[in-house]
Amino acid sequence: MIQEIKSMGLFGMEAYCVNVEADAYLKGNSLDIVGLPDASVKEAKERVVSALRQCGFETPTKKIIVNLAPANIKKVGSVYDLPIFITILLAVGSLNADLKDAAFIGELSLNGELRPANGVLPMALCAKRNGVRRFFVPDANAHEAAVVDGIEIYPLKNVQQLIRFIRQREDIQPLPRTLPQKEDLIYPVDFSDVRGQSIAKRALEIAAAGSHNVLFIGSPGTGKSMLAKRLPTILPDLTFEEMIETSQIHSIAGILPEGKPLVTTRPFRSPHHTVSSAGLSGGGSVPRPGEVSLAHNGVLFMDELPEFDRSAMEVLRQPIEDGTITISRANANVTYPCSIMLVAAMNPCPCGYFGHPTRKCTCSRQMVSRYLSKVSGPLLDRLDLHVEVPPVPFESLSEDNTAETSDVIRQRVNQARQFQQERFRGKGFFSNSRIPSSMLSEICPLDDKAKEILKNTFDKLGMSARAYDRLVKVARTIADLDRSEVIRPKHILESIQFRSLDRKYWSS
Numbered sequence: 001m002i003q004e005i006k007s008m009g010l011f012g013m014e015a016y017c018v019n020v021e022a023d024a025y026l027k028g029n030s031l032d033i034v035g036l037p038d039a040s041v042k043e044a045k046e047r048v049v050s051a052l053r054q055c056g057f058e059t060p061t062k063k064i065i066v067n068l069a070p071a072n073i074k075k076v077g078s079v080y081d082l083p084i085f086i087t088i089l090l091a092v093g094s095l096n097a098d099l100k101d102a103a104f105i106g107e108l109s110l111n112g113e114l115r116p117a118n119g120v121l122p123m124a125l126c127a128k129r130n131g132v133r134r135f136f137v138p139d140a141n142a143h144e145a146a147v148v149d150g151i152e153i154y155p156l157k158n159v160q161q162l163i164r165f166i167r168q169r170e171d172i173q174p175l176p177r178t179l180p181q182k183e184d185l186i187y188p189v190d191f192s193d194v195r196g197q198s199i200a201k202r203a204l205e206i207a208a209a210g211s212h213n214v215l216f217i218g219s220p221g222t223g224k225s226m227l228a229k230r231l232p233t234i235l236p237d238l239t240f241e242e243m244i245e246t247s248q249i250h251s252i253a254g255i256l257p258e259g260k261p262l263v264t265t266r267p268f269r270s271p272h273h274t275v276s277s278a279g280l281s282g283g284g285s286v287p288r289p290g291e292v293s294l295a296h297n298g299v300l301f302m303d304e305l306p307e308f309d310r311s312a313m314e315v316l317r318q319p320i321e322d323g324t325i326t327i328s329r330a331n332a333n334v335t336y337p338c339s340i341m342l343v344a345a346m347n348p349c350p351c352g353y354f355g356h357p358t359r360k361c362t363c364s365r366q367m368v369s370r371y372l373s374k375v376s377g378p379l380l381d382r383l384d385l386h387v388e389v390p391p392v393p394f395e396s397l398s399e400d401n402t403a404e405t406s407d408v409i410r411q412r413v414n415q416a417r418q419f420q421q422e423r424f425r426g427k428g429f430f431s432n433s434r435i436p437s438s439m440l441s442e443i444c445p446l447d448d449k450a451k452e453i454l455k456n457t458f459d460k461l462g463m464s465a466r467a468y469d470r471l472v473k474v475a476r477t478i479a480d481l482d483r484s485e486v487i488r489p490k491h492i493l494e495s496i497q498f499r500s501l502d503r504k505y506w507s508s
C-alpha cells in the first residue's frame with residue numbers, strides 16, 4: 001500500500017511542504033527515489049538502508065519506490081533522509097502508525113543519528129501554516145523550531161528513539177516554546193564608551209532615527225569602528241516579527257548559534273574587505289543569503305571601504321535602495337530581504353593621515369585621489385551622512401566619562417520613529433530614508449528660507465537628483481528629532497553639513 005508522510009523543503013526564504021510517498025511492491029530489493037532529487041537526495045538511499053540495518057530491520061525484500069511530491073520542484077539536501085526512512089517502514093509494514101498530523105526532517109548518519117539541518121525555522125513556520133501539529137526535527141535544531149507558536153516540536157537524537165516513540169515504548173516531550181529572555185536584549189557595548197566625537201555621535205543618532213546610511217572618514221584609531229559597532233544599540237528594539245524574520249535568514253545560512261535560536265538584537269555584520277560579490281549579495285547553486293541579508297533589520301558595516309572589490313561595492317547599490325536582493329539562477333530566482341542600514345568607514349588616503357591636524361600625510365596628491373576614487377559616485381550618493389571622525393584630544397579621552405548612554409539616545413530615536421510611523425501608516429514604508437521621490441515635497445515641507453538655502457546649495461554643489469532627495473530626507477529626520485513638522489533652515493543646514501565632505505575630499 002502506498003504510504004505518505006509530510007516533510008519540508010526550502011527554496012530561498014520560503015519553505016514548502018513535501019509529501020514523501022513510498023510504495024513497496026513485487027519481490028526485489030531495489031530502492032528508487034524520484035521527484036526531482038538532486039545528488040545529495042539520491043544519496044539518501046545509502047544512508048537510509050544503513051540506518052535500517054542499524055535499527056535491526058531487515059533489508060526490504062521488495063521493490064520500493066519513493067516519490068517526493070510536488071515533482072516539479074528540485075529537492076536539494078539531506079533533510080529527506082528521515083521521512084524517507086519512516087515511509088519505507090510504513091510501506092513494508094514494519095511500522096504501523098497514524099502520522100497524518102506530523103512532519104519530519106533530518107539527515108541520518110549511517111548508524112541512525114540525526115544531524116542538524118539548515119532552515120529549520122522557516123520550515124517550522126511553514127509546517128504550522130499547513131496544519132502540521134507535530135514536527136519531528138534533529139535535536140540540535142529543536143530550539144530553533146520551537147520559536148514558532150502553535151506547533152509541537154519533538155527533538156530527536158536518533159531514529160531508534162523515534163521508533164520507540166511511535167511504538168509507544170518511550171515518551172518524547174515536545175519542547176516548550178522558545179521566547180526571548182530579558183538578558184538576550186542587552187548589547188555588550190554602549191555609546192557611553194565613546195569619548196568626545198559629538199558630531200559623529202549626532203550623525204549616528206540621525207541615521208538611527210531615519211534609517212539613513214553613514215560614511216565615516218578619518219585617520220587610523222580615531223574610533224570609526226568603535227562608533228559603528230554601537231549603532232545597533234540606539235536603534236529601536238527588534239519586534240518579535242523582526243526577530244523571526246532575521247532568525248529565518250540566519251537559520252537558512254546555518255549560523256544560528258546552538259542554544260540561541262532567536263536573533264534578539266539587531267545584527268551587526270562586518271564582512272572583511274576581501275569578501276566576494278557573492279559573499280556580500282548571496283549566491284551559490286543553492287542560493288544562500290549573503291552578508292547584506294544576514295544584516296537584515298540591522299547594520300552592515302563596510303570597514304575600509306576603498307579596499308572592497310569594485311564589483312562587490314556595486315552589487316550593493318540596488319539592494320540598499322530596494323531592501324531586497326534577488327539572486328538569479330538558471331531554474332529560478334530567489335529573493336531575500338535586506339532592509340539594512342549601511343555604515344562605511346575609510347581612511348582618507350593610503351597612509352591614513354591626509355587632513356590630520358598634527359601628523360603628516362606621506363601620500364602624493366595622485367595617490368590620495370586614486371584611493372578616494374575607488375568609492376564610486378553612485379555609492380557615495382547612497383551614503384546619506386558623510387562624517388569626518390577627527391582624532392580625539394587627550395583631554396576628552398582622559399576626562400571622567402559623562403557621555404550619554406545608548407538608552408538615552410535610543411529614547412530620542414524612538415520618538416522620531418514614532419512620528420514616522422504615524423506619518424507613513426498604510427503607505428508601505430516606515431522610515432524617512434524610504435520616502436519615494438514622488439511624495440518628497442508633500443512629506444518634507446520646507447519653509448521659504450530653508451527652500452532658498454537648499455536651492456543655493458543645489459546650484460553650488462552641482463548635486464545629483466539622488467543626492468538632493470537624500471539631503472531632504474535627512475533634513476526631514478533632523479526636523480523629526482526636533483519635533484518640527486516643517487523643515488526649517490537649521491535642519492536643512494545640518495543636513496547639508498553632512499554632505500560637505502564630498503567637496504573636501506572628492507571634488508578636486
Ligand SMILES: Nc1ncnc2c1ncn2[C@@H]1O[C@H](COP(=O)(O)OP(=O)(O)OP(=O)(O)O)[C@@H](O)[C@H]1O
Nearest residue numbers: 193194195196197219220221222223224225226392
Ligand atoms: N572616542 C574614543 N573614545 C574611547 N576610546 C576610543 C575612542 N576612539 C578610539 N578609541 C580606542 O581606540 C581603539 C581603536 O579605535 P577604532 O578601532 O574604532 O579606530 P578606527 O577609526 O576604526 O581605526 P582604523 O582606521 O585603524 O580602522 C578603540 O578600540 C578604543 O579603545
Ligand SMILES: [Mg+2]
Nearest residue numbers: 224225303345
Ligand atoms: Mg576600524
